[in-house]
Amino acid sequence: MTDQLGTLLRRLRAQAGLTQEQVAERSGVSVRTIRRLENGGSTDHRLGTVNLLADALDLGREDRERLVALLARSREGGGGGEVGDGGDGDAPPTPRVPGEVSVPGPTPEPGPAPGTVPLLTGTPAPVVSGGLADVARELATEVRRRLRREEAHRRVHDPFPLPVRWRSAPAGVTDRPDNIQRLGPGALPREVDLSGDLRSVAEVYRRISSGRLVVLGRAGSGKSILTIRFVLDHLEASGGQGRVPVVFGLGSWDPTTTALRDWLIGRLLRDHPHLARRGPRGAPLAAALVDADLVLPVLDGFDEIAEGLRREALESLNATSLPLVLTSRPDEFAEAVRAAHAPLLWAAGVELTDLTHEDLVGYLPRTARPVPRTARPVPKAGRPVPKAARAVPGTGAGGAGADAAGDAGGADTTVRPGPGPEPGLWDGLLEELGAPAAPAAERLAAVLTTPLMVVLARTMYSEVPDRDPVELLDAARFPTVRSLEEHLLAGFVPASYRRRAPERDTAGHRPRPAGWDAGRAERWLGYLAQQLVGRDRDRQDLAWWRIGDSLPRSTRVLAVVVATALSVAVADWLVGLLNTGTGAGETFLQGCLMGPVAGLAFGSAYALVISVRGGTAFEPARVRLRQPGLHGGLGRRPVRTFAARFRDGLLGGFVMGVGYACALSLERAVFRGTPLADADTVESTLINMVCFGLIFGSAAALVFGLVAALEAPVDVTAAATPVSLLAANRATVARQFLVVAPALTVAIAGSGGLVVALLQGVLGPLNWRLADGLLIGAVGGIGGGVSYVLAFTAWGQWVVLTRIWLPLTGRLPWDTAAFLDDAYHRGVLRQTGAVYQFRHARLQHHLGRTFRERQRRYSAATFPSASGAGTP
Known part of the structure; x- marks a missing residue:
């Protein structure tokens, strides 16, 4: 029975989401005793000890009865002493009434006596087994790994975390206590203490029955650090079971266009691409986790939502009952509550307090590191103290720094540590x-x-x-x-950005300095900061695939036209070298004509696409290409995706074929002297437009539809970082090109023969030799594949706009990816999943304003107004 009692205790503690150390702190029972009870190593139990553990776990009457029954059966089985006698030695003995078994539990009255603080477990976590539970555990592992690394990178524990304390939030921005505790009609709410500090944030959250908490604090008060600590402590207490807390930056949410569920799923897919894999019912794993209530949203930065959308955002949150943690600056949240005429339903609230002078005295002097000093010989007693060793501050009373104990004799050569931090800095x-x-x-x-x-x-x-x-x-x-x-x-x-000596790598080589001095780095960071300011909101996410959006649409279209024109022209020249029947001059002229035609075609299509998308960039690909027959073969992608790719390929290819026919006629007119106004030339051009349009259109539709059928979610097991996501997309695009280029070549050559055979009697005599078809197909495959990559993929846009165009104009460095990663390691930027953010919104505002003030045409930008918000 002892083993059964220990098993039950372990299960009840896991359900409460507490560690043995936390139960010990709550109950007053030592960790050693709790461990012995759970492992079955203790056979002499006090009822008082079990009562204390039951109170700490906030057990219901049924669970308490089971514990007492197992305890009584263990005593009857000869476990050693009576209940209430001897044993654990950690808790005071509990008086026992003879012949009666005590079953402690909640009283039937509406509430406990004033002053008691029961430990509540919040809303029960869903019970899920099988594959989805494994996915949730994998997500918990990745969230823990990433946030631990982020916490270490921010040097939160160097030398120790700054105190972050709070008090209860004003009553006007929180719900009624009986609603927070989810009590029935007529029940009296109990008193719940929400005071605490950074070390107890997860514990305080577990006291809230509704599982909803609002954290208010002014700019720079430590809300982001608190969310990281909450997630890590919550995961440690739960052991990776139940809901997985995930931090979501709220600044990008538009509640008028995107439902909260869909937005949460989108953020999960962005930061954890492996959750795009399909679950048993065909939905992405991210959607399955959200729908199964296995994600605990930690919504950071309610104040970063556009001012006109905050009321709608609060109403959308109130339309759900899911547990959550939300952070905001006080004024913005209070304004949204007034506008919505309701607080966040069922939510308790805390407000962060300021640091005190005692906090500064304890923290700042320890940040000034000691200067290395050589060890000094310590003289023995009775010998004169050397002058250099006298009056050393911080070495004891009088500052002598010498050892006054011991006998007379020669100098002691014991090495003592030097003095502490640089005296007097703070x-x-x-x-x-x-x-x-x-x-x-x-x-x-x-x-x-x-x-x-x-x-x-x-x-x-x-x-x-x-x-x-x-x-x-x-x-x-x-x-x-x-x-x-x-x-x-x-x-x-x-x-x-002060100069540092670069470290040697494992091979002993010293890398070349990056060349990013403070002045240029500040200018580049200022450009990035001011580009995050939109017309209606101040964005926080610095995504590598959206940096090119800072350019005007006309500039972006021009860049795509130039890039695709050069790609097709170079492809035409390279393929033309293989055609011995065409002279070098004609080949050069053909490339010069085909390039601009293709550039205009791809540029027009690009302009149309970004107009439909509202000017936003292409998202990074979350798919890879797989071989047919693996993972279920073809048909795993949705039919609408295949249909959309087939349609786009057909239309784009037809436009490209029409342009190719026109360029071919122009080439013959320039190089061979064929008059363009001649009736035969016009008729030939029209026939070529139809034929090449059908050839290029059918080939592109077939190839891109096939690519859609071969796509599968990326197979990654780690949460995406900006660098890893960029590398993964580069590899994905390379594999796509290696499939698209030869497939287009073969498809153009094959579809040309089929189209000519079908239209031979309708449009007159047509000529399509296999050798000519392969040459045309090679140009279309290589040039078209490169153009597609540059114009219609996130990595291609990154190359064209961020790696080439912006550095040419001096607004960013040539290696922007390395610069962003270096800024992250220097602590100027932070990582939030797959995107960067500035260390703090105040820093972002300062850099953006400084950059604008240095421009010739300076126009001040406005930010959400709040006290201490750093509004320029």
């Missing part, structure tokens, strides 16, 4: 802030109340030599709070 400043009598100290104290500003100050002064933070008290230089904040923001990028 001492003077912190002393002034401790008693802010001067206005300058008051202003600085008001600035250094958020983790963001403290981190900026640390970066500028603790991590850069020869910088004295006392300059922040210069009243003439910094007359306002805003000027202090702008100074810290302005110094972050130069401090992050």
Whole structure:
């Protein structure tokens, strides 16, 4: 029975989502005792110990009765002492009434006595087994791995996390307590303590019956760090079971065009491409996870939604009952609540508080790393202390730094560590802030109340030599709070891009310096920051496939025309070298004519597509090509996808064929002197337009339809990062080209013979030799394949616009991908799934405004107004 009792305890603890350490903290029972109980290693149990564990797990009456029954049966089986006597030694003994078994549990009254704080487990997690449960565990593993890496990259624990505390949110922005606790009519709500700090955020969330929590905090108060810590602690407590918390940046959600469910699925597919695989019922795994209630949305940045959409967003959230965590700045959320005439239903709320002077005193001096010093011989007692060893600060009373114990004798050669951090770096400043009598100290104290500003100050002064933070008290230089904040923001990028010696790789080679000095890096980052500002919103996601959207549509169309024209012209020249029957001059002229025709055709199609898409870029491909017969053979892709590709290929190919016929007639007129106005020439041109249109159209329709049938979701097991997603799309596009180019070549040659055979008697005598068909097909296959890649894939747009066009104009570096990755490793950018974001919205606003002010035609941009939001 002891084993059954331990098994039941383990299962109940897993359902509550608590670790043994957390149960020990709640119950007062030691971890050793809990471990012995769960493993069946303890045979002498106190009822009081089990009662304490039941209270910590907030068990219902039925589960408590099962525990007591197993406990009684274990005692009857000779487990050793009576219930209530001896045993665990961790909890006080519980009085026992003879002949009666105590079954502690919730009282039938509406609520417990005032002052009690029951531990609630929130809404029950769905029970799912089989393949979907495995997918959820894989997602939990990836979320944990990625956020641990992000937390380490942000140096949250260096030297220790800044305190993030909170208090209960104002009553006007939260729901009624009885609604939060999901009580029935007439039931009295119990008192639930929501106070805590960064270490207990997941624990506080579990006290909320509805599973809905709103976290409010002003800009830079630590909301993003809190969400990361919540996800990691929640995953650790749940052991990867139940709902998987996933952070979603809310800034890109438009509730008027996209339902919350569809938006969540889209974000999952973007950041976790492997969830595009089809489930048992044909839906993507991302949709299956959301529909099965296996995803706990952590919605970060409600205030980043466009101002005119916040009321609709809150109403959309209220139309659902799913558990969630939402963060926002207080004013924006309160305004949305007033506009919607309702708070977030069933949601409790907390508001982050400011850092205190004691927090600064404990944190900032420890960020100033000690300067390495040589070890000194420590003299023994009775010998004179060398002058160099006297009055060393921080080495004990009197500052002597010598060992006063021991006997007389020669010098002791024991190596002692040198003194602590560089003395005095923050001492003077912190002393002034401790008693802010001067206005300058008051202003600085008001600035250094958020983790963001403290981190900026640390970066500028603790991590850069020869910088004295006392300059922040210069009243003439910094007359306002805003000027202090702008100074810290302005110094972050130069401090992050200070010159560092490049490390040697494993082979011992020293890489070449990137050449990104602070000035150029700040200009490039400013360009990226100001391009994130739209007409109606301030976007946060910096996606590599959307950087080209910063260019005007006309410029993008022109870039596609030039790129595709060069691709087809070069393909025509290369293939023409194989045709010994055509001279070099005619081949060159043919390429010069075919290139612009193809460029105009692809440019027109591109302009039409981006107009239909509202000017947005192409999304990265989430598919790969697989061999027929594997994974179920053909037909796994939806029929509508195949039909859409077939239609687009037919129309685009027909337009390309018409253009090719016109270019062919023009070539003959220029090179051979054939008059264009001649009736025979016009008739021949019209016939060629029909024939080549059908040949190119049918070939393109067949090939792109076949490619759609061969596509399968990308087979990855890791959450996408910007670098890995770019590399995966490059490989995907390369494989697509290797299939499309030869397939188009064969299809054009084969369809040419079929079309000529069908129209031979209708349009008169037609000529289509196999050799000519293969040459035309090779030009169409190579040139058309490259043009398709450059014009209609995310990686192709990245190459044309971001790798070539923008660097040519000096707005970005040549290796933009390496620059973004380097900015991430320097801490200027952060990663959120498959996209980058600036370290903070305040930094993004500052860089964008600085970039615009340096342009000749400066126009100020407006951002969502809020206190401390950094509005220019």
